[in-house]
Amino acid sequence: MRHREAELWAALESAQSVEDFEIQQAQLEDVVSGAEAGGFASLAFVARRALADAYCVGRQWDRAFPLFARCLAEHDARTREFDPREEAELRSWYCWIIRSMAEFPAIGLPQISTALDDVEQRYKAAGGDLREVFALRRSVAHIAAVWEQEEHYFRQWTAAGGPDPDSMWDFSLQVARLTDRGDDAAAYELASAVLAGARTFAEPPVPVQIDMLLPLVRLGLHAEARRAFRLARRGITRDVYRYEYSGRLIEFCALTGNLDAGLETFSRMMWGFATLNRPTGKMDFAAAVAVLMRRMVDAGRGDEPVAWAKQGEDEYADAAQMLERMRGIALDLAAQFDARNGTTAQGDRIRARLAARPVAQVRMSAASYRLTAGIPAGLPAEELLSQAERHFEREQRTAARDHLLALGRPPAHLAARHAHLRALLHGGPDQGPALHEAAERYQAEEEWVRFALCMCDLTVWMADNGRVDDAAPLVTQMRDLLRRLPDQRAIALAEFAFANVMTGVVDSEEIDLALARAAEAAAESGDPYVVALVANRRVGRAVRREDPPEQVIALAATMRDAALDADWPAQAVRALSLLETAHARAGTTAAYRREVDRRIAGFPSDTPRVVRAGYGYAQARGLLADGRAAAAVPALEELIAVERPSGVPTMHWHWLAQGYVAADRLDDAVDAAEIDADFLDEQRERDSLEEPSTADANRKLLVECYRRLGDAESALEHLEILSRNAHKRDDAQLQDYVRAQVDQVRQVMARRT
Incomplete structure (x- = not known):
């Protein structure tokens, strides 16, 4: 279908306003195809440039090369049709393309040199100055690690006008050259006004802030380093920057004792690493990650799981394994650059980074925390699966997935449990069939308790998806089956599932009786997780019925104590919030706060962290209510550190x-x-x-x-x-x-x- 030129120009403008780069690419590809089919040369030229930019945002830098080559060929075939502005834009794009070519070791230096000579001749023919050409040659020499040429062309660039005083990128280049040479003092003298905000540019100075992070620490300017780190981290999330910049943040965190802050940036960026096809960016980012993983291993955290995305699927890797992978990627790419360049400079630079020692301990994060815990090597398969189930129950889904990935393919006798947990973790419309399949496996193995509990999970899913009429008789049957088996924990969970499915089907009194039976069985089982689970449901119903506050307090206290015993932070916080509200209704807030303070004061040194954090939360709520927010900070920081594996409620950050x-x-x-x-x-x-x-x-x-x-x-x-x-x-x-x-x-x- 042919489009009118005006329609395609409108489509181009619309596509350029799209934020999702994959959608934008698809729309721009349609515009380019339509412009080429319609013979709209000027439109095709502009659309190809926009598409090339979109490919780079999508980490597919090499796809820009043929688009430029087509534009250059068309220009040379009809030079007279281009006005001076279009000529200047083509030359500038040519410089950008050559700089990108240098970032691919598969593109030889002779080819790049030929292109450099060509673009220089075009600038000379246009009668323009060669400032941009000298900047390009300096950049290529830098990537090729030919330092004499880099210095030569830097001086020529300076003599031709040098940095544009309004260009952040020109300023950043000057700072980077000083930091690359280890001249921290000179770099700070140049960058201090920008770091302080006294000198500004049209664009955020994120590259300057990142380049100055380690120099600031080496100069002992820790407060300024913290400020630059925070500004850079915020800035980098608001725009599209090269992977190297995120890598430098990760490396800085690694060398200043902020491993978890580094892991956070690492996990955010890894989603696109597998499809990043610009070798310089991949090499530098991989080196930065390897530095972080080295520090993880040195800190005794080599067995800690870390994210690794592979084209839409997850693969288990711990920090030690990630170190070897990223180190291998960085050194392999450095070797490719060295082979092309005829030097060892890139390999030497990467090896020096990989061997770097910590610079200082500089606290960057507001609240210190661990996202995940280590999984010791050699754990038996059954222990890995049991830990995964435990983490899932406590709302720590990431840790549950990590343990399942570490387990890999389970032995045959664990296949049903593995399938059951995977179904619960993945959720969605396929959860019901997956639970049914897991239940059939249990049945084949005559694992009757697990079979019945899996069927109970299935009935809850059915009820949640509008199939209460099917779920009700089935959950009743499973409950009755488990009542005949001597497993109090299973009986409690079956009564709990019955109450969930039958809510709205039977009268409220029957639901309360089922929950009371569940609470009794849970107490007899001695499992604090099940006690807390059932108590949460009972106290929720009591609150909705507006039962006397004393009853709510008793149930919430049971829930709190059980959740703390079960090491279940999220449930403990819910219980403490319910206690706070119930005491306010009862007019006993002051006595409640005194009791909290008394308990905290009496904690022995070996009090579990989750208990300290839970009661600290209760104390912090009182301080916030009294207008003493600053005094609540230590307790809130500790709470958030404990909550991180299962997720921090939005209000807690506020x-x-x-x-x-x-x-x-x-x-x-x-x-x-x-x-x-x-x-x-x-x-x-x-x-x-x-x-x-x-x-x-x-x-x-x-x-x-x-x-x-x-x-x-x-x-x-x-x-x-x-x-x-x-x-x-x-x-x-x-x-x-x-x-x-x-x-x-x-x-x-x-x-x-």
């Missing part, structure tokens, strides 16, 4: 951010408030926030922090979000707040200029 503001720790406050700001907005839209105003309060807190930190652009970004939300809800008061704040921020910006 409370921690409030505490940081009260303690005048503004950078920490921004870190905490940014984490779930978008999710709070989503919860507000779904009307699922207990206090709807929290979402806006969190954004306002960010506006305040950014204003006080002098980051006007970030303050305006959050004000824009608040403005959209205000118009969506027709919230006049919020609109007035936004207008007043925007005026104040813009006045400050005007005074700066």
Whole structure:
């Protein structure tokens, strides 16, 4: 189907506004095809350039080369049809393409040299200066590790005009050359004004901040390093940057004792690493990850699982295994560059990075935490599976998956349990059939307790998916079967499943009786997990019925104690929140807080961490209620550290951010408030926030922090979000707040200029 040229221009403009790069690529490919089919040369030229950029954003840099080659050939075939502006754009794109060619060791230096000479002749023929050509030659010499040429062309670039005072990238180049040479003091002298925000550019100075991280630490400027790290980390999530920059953040974390902060960036970036086809970026990122994994191994955490994505499937790898993989990738690519360049420079550089020792201990994260725990090598298959089941029960799904990946293909006698847990983990519309299949395996093995419990899980899934009429007789049958077997834990879980399925089918009293039987069996089983599970359901019903607060308190206290004994942080926090509300209803809040303080004061030195964190949470809630948010920070930090494996509730980050503001720790406050700001907005839209105003309060807190930190652009970004939300809800008061704040921020910006 042929399109009119005007329609294709409109389609091009529309595609360029699409944020998802895969969708954008597909739309731009359609525009290019339509322009070529219609013979619209100018449109095809512009669309190919846009498509080349989209391919690079999608990590497919080599796909830009044939697009440029087609444009260059068409230009040379009809040179007179191009105006001076289009000629200049083609030359500039040519420089960019040659720089990219140098990043692929499979492209030889003679081919690159020929292209360099060609583009230089084009600049000379156009009568323009050679500043951009000298910058290109310097860049190619840098990648080829020909240092005399790099220095020569840098001087020629400087003589031809040198850095554009308004270009952040030109400034970043100057800083990077000093840091590459180890001249930390000179780099800081040059970069200090930018790091302090006294000198600004149109683009965020993320590359400068990243280049200066380790030099700042080596110079003893730890506070400035923390500030630069936070600004760079925020900036890098707001735009598209090369993989190397994320790698440098990871490497910095590794060399300053911030292993978990490094793991967080690593896990966020690994999703695209497998499809990254730019060798320089892959080499440098792999080297940075290897540095982090080396520190993990040296810290005794080599057995800790880490994410490894392979084209849509997961593969188990621990830190020690990841070290070898990434080290191998980095050294192999360095060897390819050295073979092309005829030097050992890239290999020497990578080997020096891999051997780097820690620079200092510099705390970067607001709350220290571990995302995952190590899985000791040589654990029996049954122990791996039991640990996976335990983590799943405690809402630690990532740890459960890690253990299943470590297990791999289970032995035959564990296949049914493995299938059962996988079905529960994966969820979705296929969960029911998967549970049925697991139950059939149990049945074939005459594992009657596990068979019945798997069928109970199936009935809950059926009820959740509108099949209560099918689920009700089946869950009754399974409950009756388990009652005849001497397993109190299984009986409790069957009664619990019965109550869940039959809610709304039988009267409320029968549900309460089933839960009472479940609680009795759970207590007899001695399993605190099941006690906490059942107590949660009972206390929830008591709250909805508005039972006397004393009854709610008794049930919630049982739930709290069992959850703490079971090492189940999420359930313990739910219980403590219920206790707080019930004591408020009973008018016994002061006595409750005194009891919490008394228990904390009496903790022995070997008190489990989850118990300390749980009671610390209760104490922190009292401090927040009393307006003493700063004093609540240590307890909230400890709570979040314990919660991280199972997920931190959005409100906890908000409370921690409030505490940081009260303690005048503004950078920490921004870190905490940014984490779930978008999710709070989503919860507000779904009307699922207990206090709807929290979402806006969190954004306002960010506006305040950014204003006080002098980051006007970030303050305006959050004000824009608040403005959209205000118009969506027709919230006049919020609109007035936004207008007043925007005026104040813009006045400050005007005074700066």
